[in-house]
Amino acid sequence: MALNQEEFDTLITNLQQYAQQQPGSYKLKVGLLALLGYGYIFFSLVLMLLVFVGILTVGFYTRTLNSVVLKLALVLLVPIFVVLRSLWVTFPEPQGLKLKRQEATYLFNLVDKLTTKLKSPKFHHILLTDEFNAAVVQIPRLGLLGWQQNYLLLGLPLMQALSPDQFCAVLGHELGHLSGNHSQFAGWIYRIQKTYYQILERLQQSGDQFGSLILQSFFNWYSPFFAAYSFVLRRMNEYEADRCAAELVGVENIAEALINVDVKAKFLENSFWPSVYKKAEELVEPPQDVYGQVSLMLFNCSTQEDSIRFLQQALAEKTDHQDTHPCLQDRLESLGYLTIKNQTLTIPPQFEISAASEYLGNNLEKFTHIFDQNWQEKMQTPWRQRYAYAQESLQKLQVLEEKSKNQSLTKDENWDIAYLTWEFRSQETAMLMFRGILADDENHTQANYLLGQALLKRNDDSGIDYIERAISQDSNIVIDGCNLIYAFLKSQGRNKELKSYQERIQQHYEFIWLAKQERSDVRASDEFKHHNLSAEVIENLCLQLAKYPELKRAYLVQKVVEYFPEEHFYILGVQRKWTLTDSGKYKFLDQIINEVEFPGYTYVIIINNDTKNLEKNLRQVPEAVIYQR
Numbered sequence: 001m002a003l004n005q006e007e008f009d010t011l012i013t014n015l016q017q018y019a020q021q022q023p024g025s026y027k028l029k030v031g032l033l034a035l036l037g038y039g040y041i042f043f044s045l046v047l048m049l050l051v052f053v054g055i056l057t058v059g060f061y062t063r064t065l066n067s068v069v070l071k072l073a074l075v076l077l078v079p080i081f082v083v084l085r086s087l088w089v090t091f092p093e094p095q096g097l098k099l100k101r102q103e104a105t106y107l108f109n110l111v112d113k114l115t116t117k118l119k120s121p122k123f124h125h126i127l128l129t130d131e132f133n134a135a136v137v138q139i140p141r142l143g144l145l146g147w148q149q150n151y152l153l154l155g156l157p158l159m160q161a162l163s164p165d166q167f168c169a170v171l172g173h174e175l176g177h178l179s180g181n182h183s184q185f186a187g188w189i190y191r192i193q194k195t196y197y198q199i200l201e202r203l204q205q206s207g208d209q210f211g212s213l214i215l216q217s218f219f220n221w222y223s224p225f226f227a228a229y230s231f232v233l234r235r236m237n238e239y240e241a242d243r244c245a246a247e248l249v250g251v252e253n254i255a256e257a258l259i260n261v262d263v264k265a266k267f268l269e270n271s272f273w274p275s276v277y278k279k280a281e282e283l284v285e286p287p288q289d290v291y292g293q294v295s296l297m298l299f300n301c302s303t304q305e306d307s308i309r310f311l312q313q314a315l316a317e318k319t320d321h322q323d324t325h326p327c328l329q330d331r332l333e334s335l336g337y338l339t340i341k342n343q344t345l346t347i348p349p350q351f352e353i354s355a356a357s358e359y360l361g362n363n364l365e366k367f368t369h370i371f372d373q374n375w376q377e378k379m380q381t382p383w384r385q386r387y388a389y390a391q392e393s394l395q396k397l398q399v400l401e402e403k404s405k406n407q408s409l410t411k412d413e414n415w416d417i418a419y420l421t422w423e424f425r426s427q428e429t430a431m432l433m434f435r436g437i438l439a440d441d442e443n444h445t446q447a448n449y450l451l452g453q454a455l456l457k458r459n460d461d462s463g464i465d466y467i468e469r470a471i472s473q474d475s476n477i478v479i480d481g482c483n484l485i486y487a488f489l490k491s492q493g494r495n496k497e498l499k500s501y502q503e504r505i506q507q508h509y510e511f512i513w514l515a516k517q518e519r520s521d522v523r524a525s526d527e528f529k530h531h532n533l534s535a536e537v538i539e540n541l542c543l544q545l546a547k548y549p550e551l552k553r554a555y556l557v558q559k560v561v562e563y564f565p566e567e568h569f570y571i572l573g574v575q576r577k578w579t580l581t582d583s584g585k586y587k588f589l590d591q592i593i594n595e596v597e598f599p600g601y602t603y604v605i606i607i608n609n610d611t612k613n614l615e616k617n618l619r620q621v622p623e624a625v626i627y628q629r
Contacts, residue, residue, distance in 0.1 A: 096127030
């Protein structure tokens with residue numbers, strides 16, 4: 001039986017205590033648990049191979065090697081092949097600008113110095129990326145057998161955000177993941193976990209029910225336990241990597257680096273990038289020097305008032321079981337930095353030169369220009385689309401505002417003014433408009449959602465009620481709404497309230513999967529009811545169906561569904577005047593699906609001798625026959 005969120009959280013909490021008290025024994029158990037998964041896979045593989053060979057051998061010696069025996073053997077061959085192929089774990093090669101030693105000599109020398117000190121393996125490639133991040137990636141050339149190719153990924157914005165000493169601390173943390181034997185063990189555990197996911201994913205894609213039956217039930221029980229054990233291991237490694245960095249460059253540098261990374265990441269996400277994309281409302285082309293602007297903003301943001309607010313948000317966050325990285329407060333406490341400071345934490349002082357300038361030297365401008373060009377090329381089409389949409393929307397807003405001066409607007413027009421004001425003018429003004437709309441219709445989904453989102457952004461927890469009301473009206477926004485509330489609660493350090501939203505998100509994903517399952521097929525045993533569509537919609541559909549002279553009759557009903565019944569699932573049964581070959585049947589079906597405009601989610605099925613029982617049930621639904629030639 002799979003663990004629920006509360007059981008998973010309890011297991012992780014207990015494992016963390018156990019790992020702290022007996023780290024050696026804990027790691028042994030992680031290794032044994034990993035081997036248990038391996039053992040089951042290889043046992044199943046050997047068993048399937050033996051049964052496969054046994055079936056062929058018995059069939060050969062008893063001279064009953066007929067099509068039935070061969071089909072039975074093939075049933076086993078599919079999962080055997082899938083498992084064998086999945087054991088060869090594949091990892092995509094990281095993407096980024098590959099640096100040459102002569103292009104960034106100081107950077108390569110620094111990396112060499114730190115790898116020597118930490119006795120970590122050398123890097124085969126150093127990649128410069130456009131992300132606000134740094135990471136080490138090991139790509140095993142021989143799958144589970146190892147032979148690693150090591151990549152160091154360094155984000156240009158991250159280098160622009162840190163001083164040279166702070167950047168050394170971040171490098172020390174990342175290299176700490178590779179130093180010592182714990183990195184090899186952690187890497188092995190990671191590859192094993194990826195193997196298990198890969199096997200199950202490929203079995204599901206293959207549609208092999210026999211193989212899924214053999215492995216799925218075991219992994220449904222096994223995966224949550226292995227995930228919990230490996231989660232605690234990765235969390236321990238984060239603290240260990242912080243300590244490696246502290247030994248290299250000092251506690252103060254790694255602590256200040258952690259603070260700057262957290263605060264400046266929030267600056268990019270909440271201030272800088274929204275201000276850049278806002279320009280698409282006025283500029284036809286995207287700006288040319290966006291990464292130059294990033295550098296300037298990251299260099300100066302320490303002196304802005306928002307920095308204190310972002311730091312307070314970061315310190316309010318609590319470590320949870322969704323991310324292996326501990327929260328900022330816990331990492332600083334583990335380093336002993338809070339004891340050293342013995343006072344209220346503040347933003348680190350502004351530095352004179354960034355790590356990007358220090359370690360990329362004269363080539364910094366060239367690299368910045370490359371990222372600017374790449375970003376501009378990537379943004380060309382969406383930027384122009386946004387500009388066109390903005391101009392059209394602003395014109396529409398102006399027309400509606402002029403109209404409102406002389407006559408009353410419809411509900412839809414009032415909503416359009418409120419939404420366009422929110423998007424292009426003033427969110428404060430739009431919030432007042434949303435409240436006015438909700439005064440007339442308290443269940444207006446979009447007004448509730450946007451007002452709730454705005455209130456949560458302003459740290460007003462009354463926004464939760466508005467979001468809840470919105471998601472109760474529309475199942476399509478349940479996950480986004482729960483994620484908004486989850487992020488708000490996490491930023492406030494209200495961890496006890498997080499679990500219910502974690503469980504709701506998980507449950508909704510399960511409902512989505514179940515809804516897809518019940519909508520994936522139509523059988524005679526299903527329950528059907530009247531389509532409940534207007535005469536106008538049916539007439540439009542029949543006009544389209546009349547274009548097919550070979551069409552004899554068409555049925556339209558709703559399938560009664562358990563999950564998300566408000567999202568109607570229509571069944572269109574089409575019957576031709578003559579019997580078709582398989583290829584002709586699929587061609588006709590494709591024509592209907594691709595050329596007809598349906599009233600909603602519609603499943604099209606051919607009515608013929610194979611579906612007589614289904615047709616019989618469709619006939620029993622009132623007004624099921626909508627077209628007959």
